[in-house]
Amino acid sequence: EAAVTQSPRSKVAVTGGKVTLSCHQTNNHDYMYWYRQDTGHGLRLIHYSYVADSTEKGDIPDGYKASRPSQENFSLILELASLSQTAVYFCASSDAGFQDTQYFGPGTRLLVL
Amino acid sequence: GEKVEQHQSTLSVREGDSAVINCTYTDTASSYFPWYKQEAGKSLHFVIDIRSNVDRKQSQRLTVLLDKKAKRFSLHITATQPEDSAIYFCAASKGGLSGKLTFGEGTQVTVIS
Numbered sequence: 001e002a003a004v005t006q007s008p009r010s011k012v013a014v015t016g017g018k019v020t021l022s023c024h025q026t027n028n029h030d031y032m033y034w035y036r037q038d039t040g041h042g043l044r045l046i047h048y049s050y051v052a053d054s055t056e057k058g059d060i061p062d063g064y065k066a067s068r069p070s071q072e073n074f075s076l077i078l079e080l081a082s083l084s085q086t087a088v089y090f091c092a093s094s095d096a097g098f099q100d101t102q103y104f105g106p107g108t109r110l111l112v113l
Numbered sequence: 114g115e116k117v118e119q120h121q122s123t124l125s126v127r128e129g130d131s132a133v134i135n136c137t138y139t140d141t142a143s144s145y146f147p148w149y150k151q152e153a154g155k156s157l158h159f160v161i162d163i164r165s166n167v168d169r170k171q172s173q174r175l176t177v178l179l180d181k182k183a184k185r186f187s188l189h190i191t192a193t194q195p196e197d198s199a200i201y202f203c204a205a206s207k208g209g210l211s212g213k214l215t216f217g218e219g220t221q222v223t224v225i226s
Binding site for chain 1: 114117119122144145147149155156157158159162164202206208209210212213214215216217218219
């Protein structure tokens with residue numbers, strides 16, 4: 001079964017601080033994604049990557065950076081965390097892009113105070 | 114960009130009855146329509162999808178219908194069971210690297226025993 005893990009599972013951060021969310025997949029998938037989920041909303045795409053050492057902007061990239069140092073690892077970086085970035089963050093991977101099944105990690109609950 | 118709307122935020126159904134969740138999309142170029150399920154406190158997992166070259170797809174108790182003219186697709190769950198209780202997200206993509214997957218806001222389905 002496909003496996004996507006995320007760390008940390010939850011985090012409390014201070015406004016203006018730096019936050020790094022990590023994602024690791026053992027699916028041998030080329031595509032990886034970062035989404036955020038806000039209460040009462042669907043998922044919105046922040047960044048994605050289809051090859052190591054390259055990332056692409058999603059629909060809501062402002063305030064976020066991404067890093068894909070290897071096929072297995074994909075990080076989301078909040079350089080200056082803000083209150084509005086409080087949300088649940090999901091990482092996902094897929095084999096063949098947006099029109100292929102995405103396998104989601106367990107999520108990271110981020111609270112910015 | 115693409116917009117996907119789910120017209121019911123909540124849906125209650127008696128155990129054994131059928132449930133129908135409706136979604137509409139705006140981009141006529143969209144060609145891939147997956148559905149994901151999120152159980153309480155958990156991550157999302159894929160349940161079924163449909164591509165634009167067909168108008169119906171069935172997998173066990175799940176059926177997806179696609180009406181390209183109306184830009185509408187729906188998920189039908191027959192013989193509902195308590196384990197069907199979850200949030201269901203529809204999504205759409207037009208494919209390629211620019212065809213990011215756009216999610217609806219989710220429908221909370223509650224199966225009443």
